[in-house]
Amino acid sequence: MTSTHENPTHYADSEVGRLRTVMLHRPGDELKRLTPRNNDRLLFDGLPWVARAQEEHDAFAEALRARDVEVLYLTELLAETLESESARNHAITTGLSGLHLGDTLRTYLSRALRDATPSELAGHLTAGIRNDEVRGGHGLVTSLLASDDFLVDPLPNLLFTRDSSVWVRNRVAITSLAMPARRRETQLTELIYTEHPRFAGSLRIHGWHAEHVEGGDVLLLAPGVIAIGVGERTTPAGVESLARQVFHADLAHTVLAVPIAQERATMHLDTICTLVDVDKIVMYPNVAHTLQAYTVTAADPAAGEDELVLRVGEPRPFLEAAADAMGIDQLHQIDTGLDPVTAEREQWDDGNNTLALAPRVAVAYERNDETNARLEDAGIEVVRIAGSELGSGRGGPRCMSCPVTRDPLPTA
Numbered sequence: 001m002t003s004t005h006e007n008p009t010h011y012a013d014s015e016v017g018r019l020r021t022v023m024l025h026r027p028g029d030e031l032k033r034l035t036p037r038n039n040d041r042l043l044f045d046g047l048p049w050v051a052r053a054q055e056e057h058d059a060f061a062e063a064l065r066a067r068d069v070e071v072l073y074l075t076e077l078l079a080e081t082l083e084s085e086s087a088r089n090h091a092i093t094t095g096l097s098g099l100h101l102g103d104t105l106r107t108y109l110s111r112a113l114r115d116a117t118p119s120e121l122a123g124h125l126t127a128g129i130r131n132d133e134v135r136g137g138h139g140l141v142t143s144l145l146a147s148d149d150f151l152v153d154p155l156p157n158l159l160f161t162r163d164s165s166v167w168v169r170n171r172v173a174i175t176s177l178a179m180p181a182r183r184r185e186t187q188l189t190e191l192i193y194t195e196h197p198r199f200a201g202s203l204r205i206h207g208w209h210a211e212h213v214e215g216g217d218v219l220l221l222a223p224g225v226i227a228i229g230v231g232e233r234t235t236p237a238g239v240e241s242l243a244r245q246v247f248h249a250d251l252a253h254t255v256l257a258v259p260i261a262q263e264r265a266t267m268h269l270d271t272i273c274t275l276v277d278v279d280k281i282v283m284y285p286n287v288a289h290t291l292q293a294y295t296v297t298a299a300d301p302a303a304g305e306d307e308l309v310l311r312v313g314e315p316r317p318f319l320e321a322a323a324d325a326m327g328i329d330q331l332h333q334i335d336t337g338l339d340p341v342t343a344e345r346e347q348w349d350d351g352n353n354t355l356a357l358a359p360r361v362a363v364a365y366e367r368n369d370e371t372n373a374r375l376e377d378a379g380i381e382v383v384r385i386a387g388s389e390l391g392s393g394r395g396g397p398r399c400m401s402c403p404v405t406r407d408p409l410p411t412a
């Protein structure tokens, strides 16, 4: 294993503590699977020019390394994980569990994948397997499926590592993705966190089979305070479940459940707002005044009961509820764009989706001129990256990064 060392500390208690280690996924062959007929189902708005997307992503990774951030690549971690035989067996069994395969084809593919090298297997699990790529083993299912049907779906949204796992203090939450096109991603992140030596012994919360929670909805507003968007992806039951777990493990004292419109433009809370300082948030102004939050805290279990009781407040304006929970006078809002149309365009282009590298330093797509100018006016250093091709999957710097280690912020 060359790219990683064993058992370092993994920890994140905020959005803005100095970023030390991040997991990215360099876009690969899975993006070459996108066609005009499957891109909607696979949650891409267009067909990215893959080589350019890779260049843009390499520049993103380089900008992080230039700030002394350790970059881990999901595919490298996966290939290293698959060196273990138990991990290979598990990955093959779960990867081929779809009922559309049938027993004959499943057995054939399973034998073929057992002969693959770890990096070939990682490639098949991420780029998928098309019917016409199967040589031999022909049976009823392969004959009846169309030649370009996928036997194992590609995972083009692996690019958005934010969504498939979240570190909350020293625990990692394996999320449970709502959209069928993304569900298999968390089988891979779970495998990495279970079997890769770097993560051996990591404590866990949640799981891919649990209520839907996506990482893009989870914002670590401050140590002990977590905002969770509830909308197209994370469900009310998902928030309840995660809140219970973070309280039970003493990872947070307050969860803010934040309803967001169930639309593609606002698929996750981090498409609407992200923190750029301990008390500054870049936010889509068209929703800022209507965004509400339910403040959730834990009460002691009733006598004779084990289960934590969740105390749920009345809905309040999000910015007020957040400032109260964070113990600050005000959470200052920096608007995306100057007028509603620019704001709508820049929100769509992930202007709100920044990745903080430290308090007052954030990575942002260069295309969002007005948002970036407003961030700079507010004293934020903006590290601009290109995203013309990366953006076709509808995610920005925050979506494309899973912080594994950030320096702790002092508790308020």
Ligand SMILES: NC(=O)NCCC[C@H](N)C(=O)O
Binding pocket: 042, 043, 044, 157, 160, 162, 163, 179, 182, 215, 216, 217, 267, 268, 270, 271, 393, 394, 395, 396, 398, 399
């Ligand atoms: N946190 C995020 O907003 N992630 C972006 C996910 C984009 C992806 N194409 C999706 O629809 O899930």
